[in-house]
Amino acid sequence: MSEEIRDVIIVGSGPAGWTAALYAARAGLNPLVIGGAIDAGGALMRTTTVENFPGFPEGIFGPDLMTKMQEQAEKFGAEMIYEDVTDFQLEGDVKVLRTDDDAVYRARTVILSLGSAYRKLGLDGEAQFSARGVSYCATCDGFFFKDQEIAVVGGGDSAVTDALFLTRFASKVHVIHRRDELRASKIMADRLLADPKVEMHWNSQVVDILGEDGGSANAVVLRDTQTGEEHTLPVGGVFVAIGQEPRTDILGGQVQLDDHGYIVVQEPGTATSLPGVFAAGDVVDHVYCQAITAAGTGARAALDAQHYLEQQSALALAARQSLADGQNSADGQTTGGTPAASDTQTAENGQAKDNASQPDSAVIGDTALSANSAAASTGNSAE
Numbered sequence: 001m002s003e004e005i006r007d008v009i010i011v012g013s014g015p016a017g018w019t020a021a022l023y024a025a026r027a028g029l030n031p032l033v034i035g036g037a038i039d040a041g042g043a044l045m046r047t048t049t050v051e052n053f054p055g056f057p058e059g060i061f062g063p064d065l066m067t068k069m070q071e072q073a074e075k076f077g078a079e080m081i082y083e084d085v086t087d088f089q090l091e092g093d094v095k096v097l098r099t100d101d102d103a104v105y106r107a108r109t110v111i112l113s114l115g116s117a118y119r120k121l122g123l124d125g126e127a128q129f130s131a132r133g134v135s136y137c138a139t140c141d142g143f144f145f146k147d148q149e150i151a152v153v154g155g156g157d158s159a160v161t162d163a164l165f166l167t168r169f170a171s172k173v174h175v176i177h178r179r180d181e182l183r184a185s186k187i188m189a190d191r192l193l194a195d196p197k198v199e200m201h202w203n204s205q206v207v208d209i210l211g212e213d214g215g216s217a218n219a220v221v222l223r224d225t226q227t228g229e230e231h232t233l234p235v236g237g238v239f240v241a242i243g244q245e246p247r248t249d250i251l252g253g254q255v256q257l258d259d260h261g262y263i264v265v266q267e268p269g270t271a272t273s274l275p276g277v278f279a280a281g282d283v284v285d286h287v288y289c290q291a292i293t294a295a296g297t298g299a300r301a302a303l304d305a306q307h308y309l310e311q312q313s314a315l316a317l318a319a320r321q322s323l324a325d326g327q328n329s330a331d332g333q334t335t336g337g338t339p340a341a342s343d344t345q346t347a348e349n350g351q352a353k354d355n356a357s358q359p360d361s362a363v364i365g366d367t368a369l370s371a372n373s374a375a376a377s378t379g380n381s382a383e
């Protein structure tokens with residue numbers, strides 16, 4: 001196990017993670033980004049053109065945007081490893097993270113930017129035919145369904161974006177939605193409804209996904225949510241786009257979560273219920289869920305972590321100063337040697353000891369952290 005204790009480890013390499021890394025790197029905190037083994041770059045790696053990230057009037061391809069974010073953070077010293085954290089020990093002054101490679105990393109602060117995962121329908125057929133006709137990523141898998149009829153399940157922005165994208169390949173796109181109107185933004189909904197390749201199935205719920213044993217999915221069973229009638233719709237593929245769930249199960253309840261499983265932070269900051277642990281992006285936010293909002297909270301998390309480290313450093317210095325003062329006064333009092341002075345000395349030493357025994361604070365004071373953080377603060381305020 002590496003003995004190195006980092007100032008900041010950022011878990012997640014989506015817009016929140018890379019923005020946190022950029023800010024932490026520019027603050028001289030040498031952040032390590034543990035960016036994910038298979039999902040590095042986050043949700044935007046699965047999309048095409050991003051039209052609403054400021055600074056790109058022509059739009060930018062999602063994976064290109066993530067590459068640029070990574071390059072910008074790395075330019076200032078952020079380090080990235082392509083691993084998943086499989087075990088988090090977030091309590092105490094030094095946080096310990098174990099990855100799928102069985103490596104162990106330690107840090108004084110951790111920024112959780114874990115994003116969210118695709119919500120599943122929870123059907124047996126969905127699990128059986130996952131990656132064999134059932135997909136959660138239109139941009140990754142759409143190409144495989146050229147000239148076939150396919151189904152998209154959902155009615156929000158993701159479903160509509162996916163369905164529109166899939167019209168490039170499919171001969172027909174069946175959009176299956178449980179309600180009688182789309183939840184997607186009006187501009188997207190209008191585009192979808194005007195597309196001649198799209199057929200809407202309103203008030204319809206997927207109750208089964210069918211296929212051949214050992215083969216691929218070839219049909220969905222739909223139930224009318226109003227009449228309860230069921231019928232089978234033959235399709236070559238099924239794209240499930242019914243939303244996301246925060247990736248917080250892995251935290252094992254160490255930080256406070258809300259009723260929907262999102263990390264609770266002390267708004268407007270990013271501090272979680274555990275000191276030194278901050279959270280940013282879609283793992284916190286189930287309202288806005290945008291690249292730019294995730295990036296915004298990533299910046300806040302890095303600044304919060306920096307501030308926390310400075311405070312810890314100041315505490316450690318104060319504790320050492322107090323200890324030294326106590327020592328000096330003890331030396332003086334020993335020379336004088338009166339019983340009354342001896343009592344005072346004991347009291348002062350006791351106080352100093354209490355301060356010094358704040359967990360690991362002396363360790364923090366012994367590192368170059370305070371110099372780094374102070375320099376970082378100065379740098380930031382000068383800009």
Ligand SMILES: Cc1cc2nc3c(=O)[nH]c(=O)nc-3n(C[C@H](O)[C@H](O)[C@H](O)COP(=O)(O)OP(=O)(O)OC[C@H]3O[C@@H](n4cnc5c(N)ncnc54)[C@H](O)[C@@H]3O)c2cc1C
Nearest residue numbers: 012013014015016036039042043085115281282289290291
């Ligand atoms: C298809 C699609 C299209 C979209 N289009 C747009 C758009 O046009 N404009 C827009 O603003 N937003 C869009 N969004 C939303 C946007 O992508 C998200 O809001 C944004 O990516 C959230 O950023 P994040 O950093 O919080 O999480 P994510 O981008 O999801 O990143 C999470 C990161 O955490 C990592 N991770 C998770 N668990 C672990 C672990 N245990 N160990 C290590 N790493 C871990 C993952 O590997 C990943 O790198 C789209 C989303 C999707 C799915």
